[in-house]
Amino acid sequence: MATLWTGGKIYTMAQVGETVEAVLEEDGKIVATGSVESLSPLATSTRHLQGNVMYPGFVDSHLHIIGYGEKLKHIDVSAITSKEALLEKLQERMSKASPKEWVIAIGLNENQFEEPIFPTLAELDALGEAYLIIKRSCHHLILANSKALAFAGITNATPSPEGGIVEKIDGQLTGVLKDAALYLVVNQMPHITPAYIEDALVKAVASLQAYGLVGGHSEDLSYYGPPSQPIQAYRKIVESQQSFKVHLLQHHTVFKEVEKLDTTSSPFLEFGAMKIFIDGAFGGRTAALRQPYNDDPDNTGMLIHTTEQLTKYVQLARQYGQTVAVHAIGDLAIELILDVFTAYPPQAGQLDRVIHCSLVDEGILTKLAELPVAIDMQPQFVQGEYDAELLKLGEERAQGLHPLKSLLDRGLVVAGGSDAPIEVPNPLIGIYAAVTRCNVGEKHDGYNPKEKISRFEAVHLYTGGAAEIIGQQHSRGKIAEGYTADFTILKEDIFTVAIEQLPHIEVFCTVVDGKIVYENR
Structure with a gap:
């Protein structure tokens, strides 16, 4: 049963501005793209886009899905x-x-x-x-x-x-x-039961689908009792319903335990890199810095692990043929983990992940470009607390705060996420933040405007970038033959709408493997 999707603008995201007239989908895969005339004879049904705009399915590359569900609760x-x-x-x-x-x-x-x-x-x-x-x-x-x-x-x-x-x-x-x-x-609160986790997960997935997201890369396995408990919830709620695609990172504290469990992956539930926290965050002045905080001259933040401990964790991941994803915000934290990655690289063709990568300089950018690493960025981080971070870091260091263009200019793979529940997991707000470096409603040149990127580059963070960071760039992230039929369909065109309207575009529907999982009625 092949379905023809047509009747609106369809962006392939293969290159800037490329559109097709129709997409032929069968059994959750894109069979062909092209003209209505050439594809209609092959279709047994038609889905009319009603003038709306289709993109490859948006994916949030870094969030905490159960934690987001908790915020909703x-x-x-x-x-x-x-x-x-x-x-x-x-x-x-x-x-x-x-x-x-x-x-x-x-x-x-x-x-x-x-x-x-x-x-x-x-x-x-x-x-x-x-x-x-x-x-x-x-x-x-x-x-x-x-x-x-x-x-x-x-x-x-x-x-x-x-x-x-x-x-x-x-x-x-x-x-x-x-x-x-x-x-x-x-981790000791007694209300963290299977029913509590499942309820949070149901609420989270429904909300994420309503934002046009077809999937997310999440880290939840060390916060909700034994890791078998959240894994079971994901199998029951996500894998069985086949309406959202989750890629799970494995916190280093439960990595061995998870490896002993059933980690059979499917398109809807995959197990990925070992997750390690290197430092804290700017908010509590625990992000690890090479020089003290401007407003706290006796404090350089906090490294959560020693170099020896980090080396041990990375070596453990390599023993299992696994990559490593690290939370690293301060420049000292980033520099430290890059040294360990240099000494213990992943297997050929694999990419480690630096999550946040919030404070860089030319030396760090050069080292990043030399290594097989990808960057998980949260464009919304430039909103909200930028002024407070500027006070903590000073003008000079803040030139390397929350980079984007600097990373792309060096050819790095960059994916976009929200870190929900920290930020709202609306990819349109992330895209707007990446393009303008402003809070919604503000009118200025942007926070550290040299790091602004184009609309195409920003959308790519949530499509091709989110696929490439987990090695799936040949099956996800584009509208092309052989790719999964995951679509985000919006009521307006991200590439032509007035910039101030971009974060307010409504989702028309969300499609996973050719199936409509959310529809804005």
Whole structure:
């Protein structure tokens, strides 16, 4: 049963501006592209695009799908602009919660406050008797009330774990936990059951499909009980429904355990690189820098692992023939892992991944271009906290902040993602950010405008780039014969619409393997 897709503009993304009149699809694959006249005799049915615009299916190359589902389940505080408003919103929820409940808020960004300070532990404790967790927007820092700290056994005498910080002032807990320290609480919360994970996953996939996404590369296997638990949820919700394509990274702490499980891959659930966190984030000043933070001259951030530990993890991945994907934000973190990659390269034809790659200079760019690595970028990172990061880094270093054009100019494979739940997983906002380097609604030349890229290059981040970063550039990411019939169909043309309208384009429908999985009615 071959279906002819036609009746609108169809961008192949094979080269700038290339369009075709029709696409013939059968059994989830593109059989041919060309004119309606030549392909109609081969079709048994027709899908009319009704004047809408088709692209290869958009893929988010870096997000946390279950974590995004959690954000949809819990309290979203990302739009709150004052400490008082935050406490008021939490009070409303805490007043209705039983003492046994866990109240979770996600997306706190104190840089939106007039005075960028967190609530005190006493202020959190005064809100109610339930357990309370507030996740900062970067997800590298949480605030916990005393009840949640006590549940995890954290006291004034608790030392900071390796790769994390239990913050104290004058020896007293503040409720702030950074990087590895936050898992002392987060990984122990008793409500993380199979039903909870499945509900979060259902909510996340439905939302992602509505944004026009046909798939995503996610990292979830070390946060929700034993890795078998999230894997089982993915098999039950994603693989069985065959309506979304997930590529799972494997956190180094569970890598061996995952390898002992059934990791049989399918087009809808694949197992990929070992994931390692090298450093933290700019928000909590834990991104590892070669020189101190401008506004904290005694602090250069934090390396989560020693060189020896990183070498051990990379060697383990190589023993299994696997690539490595690293979270590296600061210039010191990036430089360190590139040295390890140089000493222990992947197999021929494979690409390691540097995720975020947020602060570079000419030396780092040169080294990146010499290695078999690809870059996972989040274009939206240039929005939101850029001014705060500028204060932390200074004007000179900020010239290398959140690069894009510099990476593409050196021939690197670059893919685009949102890091949801940190950013909204709407690829159109990411494309807009990559092209303008502005927040939606702003009118200026852009943050570090020399890093702006073209609309075609920006769309390629979510199509060809997302495919190439996992070695699937010959089967995904284009509309061409032999490729999967994954399509994102929008109501307007990304390449011709007024730039200020680009992030507001509506999705018409989302298609996975020739099947409509979301339709905007």
